[in-house]
Amino acid sequence: MQSLQRGLAVIKSVKSLEPCSLHQIHQDTNLPKPTLLRILATLEKQGIVFRPIDDKRYRLSANSFLSSHTPDMRVVLQEVSVPILMDLCREIAWPSDLVVRDGNSMEVIASNRILSPFPIKPTPAGHHPDMLLTAVGRAYLAFTDATERAEILEGIKKSEPAHPLLQNLAALKTRLAETKAKGYGVRSKFKYDGHAAIAVPVLVEGRPVACINLFYYKSAVSQENLVSDHLSKLTAAASAIAARLRQRAN
Amino acid sequence: MQSLQRGLAVIKSVKSLEPCSLHQIHQDTNLPKPTLLRILATLEKQGIVFRPIDDKRYRLSANSFLSSHTPDMRVVLQEVSVPILMDLCREIAWPSDLVVRDGNSMEVIASNRILSPFPIKPTPAGHHPDMLLTAVGRAYLAFTDATERAEILEGIKKSEPAHPLLQNLAALKTRLAETKAKGYGVRSKFKYDGHAAIAVPVLVEGRPVACINLFYYKSAVSQENLVSDHLSKLTAAASAIAARLRQRAN
DNA sequence: TCAAATATTCCGCTTAATGGAATATGCCTA
DNA sequence: TAGGCATATTCCATTAAGCGGAATATTTGA
Numbered sequence: 001m002q003s004l005q006r007g008l009a010v011i012k013s014v015k016s017l018e019p020c021s022l023h024q025i026h027q028d029t030n031l032p033k034p035t036l037l038r039i040l041a042t043l044e045k046q047g048i049v050f051r052p053i054d055d056k057r058y059r060l061s062a063n064s065f066l067s068s069h070t071p072d073m074r075v076v077l078q079e080v081s082v083p084i085l086m087d088l089c090r091e092i093a094w095p096s097d098l099v100v101r102d103g104n105s106m107e108v109i110a111s112n113r114i115l116s117p118f119p120i121k122p123t124p125a126g127h128h129p130d131m132l133l134t135a136v137g138r139a140y141l142a143f144t145d146a147t148e149r150a151e152i153l154e155g156i157k158k159s160e161p162a163h164p165l166l167q168n169l170a171a172l173k174t175r176l177a178e179t180k181a182k183g184y185g186v187r188s189k190f191k192y193d194g195h196a197a198i199a200v201p202v203l204v205e206g207r208p209v210a211c212i213n214l215f216y217y218k219s220a221v222s223q224e225n226l227v228s229d230h231l232s233k234l235t236a237a238a239s240a241i242a243a244r245l246r247q248r249a250n
Numbered sequence: 251m252q253s254l255q256r257g258l259a260v261i262k263s264v265k266s267l268e269p270c271s272l273h274q275i276h277q278d279t280n281l282p283k284p285t286l287l288r289i290l291a292t293l294e295k296q297g298i299v300f301r302p303i304d305d306k307r308y309r310l311s312a313n314s315f316l317s318s319h320t321p322d323m324r325v326v327l328q329e330v331s332v333p334i335l336m337d338l339c340r341e342i343a344w345p346s347d348l349v350v351r352d353g354n355s356m357e358v359i360a361s362n363r364i365l366s367p368f369p370i371k372p373t374p375a376g377h378h379p380d381m382l383l384t385a386v387g388r389a390y391l392a393f394t395d396a397t398e399r400a401e402i403l404e405g406i407k408k409s410e411p412a413h414p415l416l417q418n419l420a421a422l423k424t425r426l427a428e429t430k431a432k433g434y435g436v437r438s439k440f441k442y443d444g445h446a447a448i449a450v451p452v453l454v455e456g457r458p459v460a461c462i463n464l465f466y467y468k469s470a471v472s473q474e475n476l477v478s479d480h481l482s483k484l485t486a487a488a489s490a491i492a493a494r495l496r497q498r499a500n
Numbered sequence: 501t502c503a504a505a506t507a508t509t510c511c512g513c514t515t516a517a518t519g520g521a522a523t524a525t526g527c528c529t530a
Numbered sequence: 531t532a533g534g535c536a537t538a539t540t541c542c543a544t545t546a547a548g549c550g551g552a553a554t555a556t557t558t559g560a
Contacts, residue, residue: 001253001257001288001289001291001292001547001548002517002518002546002547002548003251003253003254003516003517003518003547003548004253004254004256004257004289004292004293005292005295005296006254007251007254007257007258008257008296008298021537021538022537022538022539023536023537023538026537031519032518032519032520033519033537033538033539034518034519034520034539034540034541035517035518035519037538037539037540038251038517038518039251039254041251042251042254042255043254045255046255046258048258056526056537056538251516251517252515252516252517252548252549253516253517253547253548253549271506271507272506272507272508273505273506273507276506281550282549282550282551283506283507283508283550284508284509284510284549284550284551285548285549285550287507287508287509288548288549306506306507306557
């Protein structure tokens with residue numbers, strides 16, 4: 001069975017090269033690229049490999065029956081979020097990022113910006129959104145438990161004592177309480193910036209393991225309308241990601 | 251890609267059902283049996299599944315890129331020995347067993363007897379060849395280190411104090427030393443038994459992890475001639491198994 | 501010893517897979 | 531910012547790879 005044999009060869013190739021471009025697999029296996037595309041599409045449909053939205057390189061699904069290395073939470077998040085973020089952007093046009101905590105700030109690990117008709121510039125690689133100023137950071141802080149919140153605030157105080165949001169702790173606490181009550185975080189007003197964002201947590205067993213935001217132009221729509229039109233969909237996407245994570249954990 | 255998709259489905263099916271017959275896979279996947287046969291042949295050639303020589307049921311290879319459960323040494327031995335035992339019997343006609351230590355006796359985990367033209371009755375399931383009387387037991391004892399040897403002899407003394415071979419420890423030691431020197435073990439003379447056997451160890455890093463024997467009719471060939479004709483092939487098979495095991499261990 | 505269950509082989513048919521060529525996309529350089 | 535190279539993707543005519551029903555062989559169980 002040629003095609004099965006080839007498919008298995010491709011799995012092995014991806015396993016040894018990941019993350020790898022079509023071209024790399026082509027060189028490794030000597031199979032013609034159209035053939036590889038067909039095989040990879042099948043493997044993707046079957047949940048054996050996946051590609052981040054804005055990255056052409058293939059990776060092994062942490063899932064499946066393949067003994068990858070350590071099933072890394074980031075990779076799993078990246079994987080399960082792909083179709084959900086794609087659907088989300090198709091539905092509401094405005095772009096979103098999937099963001100996790102990394103130390104005292106956040107880190108973007110997936111995004112559907114390039115799918116959006118609105119040309120919002122992509123996150124510079126390695127950019128770490130601020131924990132206190134951004135919608136995602138605030139959502140995370142608001143929904144995590146008191147211990148982790150205290151730890152993060154302590155960390156920021158040490159590394160960035162002059163941080164504007166640290167100057168009024170009472171106000172910060174109030175804001176976080178409000179965020180939790182409303183169910184979503186909003187970004188602070190940045191200077192020279194026409195964008196705004198709201199963000200909700202991805203909750204697994206009551207803990208935020210990540211956050212998804214929704215970007216928009218302040219000039220195009222009011223926060224009020226954005227919330228009433230789209231918050232439920234954003235929340236649904238977060239729940240869908242959480243559900244898939246739970247499923248993966250068995 | 252239908253056939254790739256089906257192949258992956260079969261892998262999943264075997265994974266969940268193993269060890270499983272063709273019929274079981276057929277019921278689980280709803281694929282026609284000729285199709286399954288084709289797929290399974292491919293998977294077997296690619297080292298994804300295997301079948302013991304005298305068992306029609308398919309199992310997942312411990313090898314490969316599949317996260318089976320614990321990669322059990324027995325299963326690995328069983329798997330890697332299949333083609334080697336088949337070739338061996340094709341070459342020299344007399345049948346062999348692959349045997350490992352199990353406590354104070356040995357245990358047959360694979361055999362090519364049914365391939366042999368000589369109708370030597372198959373090992374009764376669960377039969378444990380004696381450690382002191384059989385060729386495989388003696389080969390094992392002779393090649394293992396002093397510590398394990400002492401442990402085994404101690405164990406036999408406790409469970410079977412009247413064992414005939416224990417009555418003359420000096421003679422036993424001499425016999426084991428000879429065995430190691432010659433490179434193969436021979437079976438003790440059994441009453442009412444026209445068979446005889448020789449056996450060699452499968453050595454990995456100097457330790458015997460298993461033994462392979464070679465059965466014959468005393469009336470058909472002398473031990474002398476059997477050794478001069480076939481010992482080298484038996485040893486080669488043992489080395490081949492050892493080499494495959496090493497490869498598997500990475 | 502025979503019947504039932506299961507495994508395997510056979511083979512003509514069809515469609516799914518193939519891959520060369522054309523096109524699109526992304527990326528780097530000047 | 532254009533223009534050119536590298537890579538990805540689509541297209542489609544061709545064909546052999548895969549298909550599975552039916553016949554046969556083997557194993558099992560009574």
